[in-house]
Every structure is written in structure tokens, then in C-alpha cells.
Amino acid sequence: MTQHPLIRVRDLNVHIDGQHILKNINISIPDKSVTSIIGPSGCGKTTLLKTFNRLLDDTANVTVSGSVLVDDEDIYAPHAEVTHIRKKMGLLSQRPYPLPMSIYDNVAYGPRIHGIRDKSTLDSIVEKQLKDTGLWDEVKERLHGPANKLSIGQQQRLCLARGLAVQPEIILGDESTSALDPVSTHTIEDLFVRLKEQYTIVLVTHILRQARRISDYIIFVYMGEIVEFGPTEEVLLHPKEELTRQYVKGFIS
């Protein structure tokens, strides 16, 4: 674990509609590695992920207390610039949602809104990101065709390319492979493993095998609290807590 992690959560509490969803969360997410958040449905793992890029702002009746430090900046500070915070993180949701435009424009969208207008710069960004996500050879002939004509696996890689194009430091994945077939799932998992050299990756997953295959660290969340956090092997094979052991064995879900 690095000495000074990118994401540090301090005394985070989240209430939604009066319900205490996340309780006293304190954690530092290791840099340049894959961290998986696991736990039963409704335990608050997606909420935890969404506190990192302030997407919770879009839900009514949410109160957040405590702090989330990203690059030493408290993203919940009153004057924090939310677009700037979100730009640092790429989000890959459960299903791919390409923007209603061409493949090229999907990848170029982020750079464009952040001020890049030069055609050749955009061209090279699009090419680089599509190559990084292994999509270039499949789509180079139809860059200006509609993005939603791609297969669902290709769309998910396009969404990843779109997110990477704004040069984030962190990638957040919310059960990013749950809608994909095994081959596409494998491709996305490989990408995560490859991308962790440059990015800090945080994934929510309910598939223990996936967490085991690709993550370096695991956070086990139960009823809104972090029960256990540690290196993957340790948490899955030698859990310190009884709850974790039961979850890993499949006794609680």
C-alpha cells in the first residue's frame, strides 16, 4: 500500500430518505491497483462507489457527512468544483450507455467539453483510447457510424474508452460486466488488470470469482459498514471476521 493514497474516506456517513445507508466509513483505497467492493445486495456498495464521484448529488433527500479526499482535496467541501472532481474518475456502469452519437463523437465528447477543439488532437485521442480498449481494429472502418449499433460488449469497451479520454486518475466500475457475455466479461477484466498500471481502479462486484481473479484488495461491506478490508487472498481465504467468512462461504447473501 502506498504511503499517500489517492482516495481517502474519513468518517463518511450517508443517509438516504432518513435511512442510514453508510455508517462511519473510513478507508484508504490503494493506488494503482484494483480494489473490489463486495457484499450482499443492498449493503451500500454502489452507494459507496457513488460517493467517490458525487453522483449521489443526483438523488433527492441524501445527506452526506464526513469527507472523501481525492488528491488531498475534500470533494464534499462546500466550494468543491463537481465537474472537476468527476473528470478525475471514469465511471463504467452496469450496462453500457453510449451517448446518442457516433463512435468517434462518443470518445471525443469528454475532451471536447473540456475544451479540446483541434481536429488532429481529437483524432489521436480517439485512436489511442480505442486502441487501449482493443476496439480500434473492430471499429476503425465505421468511426462515424452510430455507437448503439455495436455489440453490447463493444459498447462497454467504448464506454471505457470514452471515460479514459478525459484522462482520469481513477476508474470506478459498478458491476461493469454483469450484462456481458463471458467473452466480453473476460476482455473487460483483462483491460482492468492492464489499466491498473496507470489508474486506481475501484469495482463493485457481486461475483466473488471475479473479485478473486482481478482484484488486489477487497473491501467487504455488510449493512452499510466495512467489515473487512485487505489483500484479496487474505480476505477471501483467511478472513479475520466471522461475517466475511460466512459471506465468502455463501452462508449470507
Added chain:
Amino acid sequence: MGIKKRKTEETIVKILMISACVIVGSSLFLIVGTIVVKGIPYLTWDMVSKAPQGGFYIGKEGGVLNAIIGSLYVAGGATVLGLIISIPISVYLNIYLKSGSLLSKSAKLAYDVLFGIPSIVYGAFAFSIMIWLGVRASLLGGVIAVTLLIIPILVRTLDEVIATVPRELKHAALSLGATRWETAKVILRQIKPGIYTAVLLSFGRGVGDVASVLFTAGFSDNIPIYIDEPAATLPLAIFFQLSSPIPEVQGRAYASALILTLIILVIVIVSHFLATKHKHKL
């Protein structure tokens, strides 16, 4: 329950459904049939190319071009004005506000109420605004009244269309660092076919509504040129001609109704075409 009883139930429901379809289908057929049969003999080139000449309402020369143009101006102007007002409302309620916020819920309730208000009330309300502003019955008055009438239709339709856009698409744009307006533009792009449908519904409502333009648009045999001139509209022209005892004039009322129906038909086809074309492009 025995299988026999279940089968009877199935048959009864089936008969009910089929008869409902037959009733709707045949009334449409009867309405269009009546207009066509009674209107075609009077649908001359003069009807669509000339304004009423002297004595038109006692069966002499002329046509209803004044009312065709008047209706298109009123409904077209109101639709444009309505969109300019409704799109920002929908964007604010659905994209700027948090999902499920109290303000957006209460605003939607308010629009549901407005949606149910009869058009004569909008006419009366617009009329009182016009008196206050010192505007006489005119094209402008008609446009104001019909705009008020169709804003709830537009906002509700747009609301429903925006509701079909997954929240994740909004979140996708937001998490790329897009501002809310940039996010709104992405969503508006996604719902373009729905915007065409909204335009179709409100234009159709505007072009056919008589109560809202009754006091507000006035009536004139001249084709309106300026916005402060009184303007005839097709529904009113139909009403006036149909109240005449002269068969010739009554026949022309059906011809006018046929023209109105054809206008709506063209609008339906065009917007349907635009919507499907856009869907394929996406």
C-alpha cells in the same frame, strides 16, 4: 375454477376487446367517411386558393384560404412559442433538479391539473390578459391562448419521453465532467423523436381547437398579414358555415373540415417520418 369457466371468461374478455376495437375503428371510419362524402363535392380549387369574396357566406364566390392560413399561423406560432417555453421547463424539472425532488413532483402535479382544464378557460384567461395588455382580438391573441393551451401538453409529453431515458445515460455524461446543461443537450438529442411527437400532438390540438380562439383570434375574411390583425381559423370557419341555412354553405363547411383533417394527416405523416428516420440514425 374449472377449465370450462376459465375458457368462458377468456371468450367474454376477447369479445369485449374486439367490440371495443370495432367501435373505435368504425367511428373513425364514419367520421372521415361523412366528411369526405359531404365535403368532396364542394372541395374546389377556389376553396383552398381564395379568401371569401363578397357574399361567400350566402353561397357565392370565394374560399377559406384566410382560415387555412390563420389556423396554420395560430397553431404554428403557438407550437414554436410553446416549445421555447416547455423545453426549458422539462429540462429544469427532469435534469437540473434531483430525481424525486419535491419541486419537480409538485410542478408535475400542477401540469396535470392544467392539462385537464378545458380550452374555453384558456380562451377566457388569454382574453383577460389581452384586455389588460390592450391587445385586441388578433393573431397574437390567438397565439397566446393556444400557447397556454398546449404548454401542459408539451411539458407532459416531454416529461414522459425524458422519463424513458435511463438515468445512467445522464450519469454517464455527468461523470465525464459535463455540466448539467451539457448533460441536458445529450438527453435532448436522445429524445429527438419524442420531441417530434410532442410537436405533432400540440400542433394537432392547436389547429383543431375552437374554444381557445373564439374570443382571442377574432375572425376576418382577409388573410392576416400582421400579428395584430384579426385572423380566421378553420374550426371557427366550419362553425360559421355550418350554422348557415344555405345547403351550399353547409357543404363548404364539410369541405373545410376535410381540409383541416388533411392538414392534420400531413402533420402526422411528416412527424412520424422524422421520428423514424431519426431512430434509424441513432
